[in-house]
Amino acid sequence: xxxxxxxxxxxxFLLACALTACNVSDDTALNPxxxxxxxxxxxxVDADASTDVDTSTGEDANTGxxxxxxxxxxxxxxxxxxxxxxxxxxxxxxELEPQARCEAPLGADGVAANWGACESLDSDDVCGTxxxxxxxxxxxxxxxSGQCVFTETEESAEITRSCERVTDDLPCGDPEESxxxxxxxxxxxxxxxxxxxxxxxxxxxxGVCNSGSETIxxxxxxxxxGDTCQNTxxxxxxxxxxxxxxxxxxxxxxxxxxxxxxxxxxxxxxGDEEAxxxxxxxxxxxxxxxxxxxxxxxxxxxxxxxxxPKCPSGQVCQQPTCIVS
Numbered sequence: 001x002x003x004x005x006x007x008x009x010x011x012x013f014l015l016a017c018a019l020t021a022c023n024v025s026d027d028t029a030l031n032p033x034x035x036x037x038x039x040x041x042x043x044x045v046d047a048d049a050s051t052d053v054d055t056s057t058g059e060d061a062n063t064g065x066x067x068x069x070x071x072x073x074x075x076x077x078x079x080x081x082x083x084x085x086x087x088x089x090x091x092x093x094x095e096l097e098p099q100a101r102c103e104a105p106l107g108a109d110g111v112a113a114n115w116g117a118c119e120s121l122d123s124d125d126v127c128g129t130x131x132x133x134x135x136x137x138x139x140x141x142x143x144x145s146g147q148c149v150f151t152e153t154e155e156s157a158e159i160t161r162s163c164e165r166v167t168d169d170l171p172c173g174d175p176e177e178s179x180x181x182x183x184x185x186x187x188x189x190x191x192x193x194x195x196x197x198x199x200x201x202x203x204x205x206x207g208v209c210n211s212g213s214e215t216i217x218x219x220x221x222x223x224x225x226g227d228t229c230q231n232t233x234x235x236x237x238x239x240x241x242x243x244x245x246x247x248x249x250x251x252x253x254x255x256x257x258x259x260x261x262x263x264x265x266x267x268x269x270x271g272d273e274e275a276x277x278x279x280x281x282x283x284x285x286x287x288x289x290x291x292x293x294x295x296x297x298x299x300x301x302x303x304x305x306x307x308x309p310k311c312p313s314g315q316v317c318q319q320p321t322c323i324v325s
Contacts, residue, residue, distance in 0.1 A: 093142035102148035105159065106136040116155040118163035126172040127204035128165065135159035172209035173202030183220035188229040189263035195220045229269035230261035240280035246293040248302035252282040 092102050106114045118131040134157070140150035178198045185193035200213040240252040259273045285304060292300045292307035300307040304322040311317030 090147050093146045093148050096142050098142055098144045100142045101139065102142050103137045103139045103156075104148065104150075105156070106138050106153055115161070115163075118165050120165060126170060127167045127207055127209050129167060129207045131163045131165040132160050133163045135161075167204040167207065170204040171202065172204050173211075175202070176200045179215070183222045185222065188227065189224045189267045189269050191222050191224055191267050193220055193222050194218065224263040224267060225265050227263045228261065229263050230271075232261070233259040233271075237278065237280075240282055240286075242282065242287060242290070243279070246291075248287045248290070248292050248305050248307050250282045250284075250286075250305055252280040252286075253277055254280045 090102075093100070096102065114136040115133045116136055118133045120126070120128050121130050121132055122128060134155040136153050137156045137159070138150040139152050139154055140148050143149050176199070178200070179196070181196045183193040183195045194217050196215055196217050198213055198215045200211055202209055202211050204210070235257045237254045237256040240254045243249070243251045243253045255275050255277050257273055258276050259271045261269055261271050264270045287302035288304065290302045292302050294300065294307050297307050297309050300309050302308075303320045306320070306322035308320040308322075
């Protein structure tokens, strides 16, 4: 009887061990996602290891992420509907009619996210550094099969984030000209020349619009046609001659030339000569023996200031006298 009891006890012990082994195996098979108990020894991590701390600030040295980068990362993650990585534009088409508009941010499906240009918050503030940029969206229409077929891209009106604009050296106003000098050239008839001008320009710097002025020399065009290009030349008067070739009067005339110079249409200096007649008085006896005519004498000669009929051939005529009434 005692032997039977001993055998029974041994048999029960062995059965209990077998059942324990089966429970461990079955639990793993039935719960493949159950996380095993991992100890420090399994991971190779020192249980007594502590986080690195910057002794000068008391902050965790491994958590100093840049605030701006974090803000952009948060903006990428907080898109309408879902995270960029899991954005599913086709899901919207399941509730829309074919040809309806559908969209997704450029950056979905693992493609690098894109943002538009950093624009000023105030369109009138050219130099401001505070800006906003908009997410570039893929835009398309829903197909008959419920897929979003992208056809173009555009900037989103809703998905935005702040940004910093680089505005240094950007123009912030129209240049202004002042103190303009005449267009000059040493060659009088030249149609090109140079002039000085003060230009005031406006550019951004440190977030504000600054002005600066400089005086420059630049090329210019000249209108010279008709301009005087040389001093006038006047010749000495010629001899005094009878003003009327049929008269014995002492009234005479003489001529001199006047040459003026001006630029023509080919930028050349040209001279224009003109004969100028002026009155003069003949010396006494200057007309003697010169032919003359009057209303009563058709063939005469001058004696002093009188017209005397010529002496017929073969005749002896008296010495003429000239009495001026």
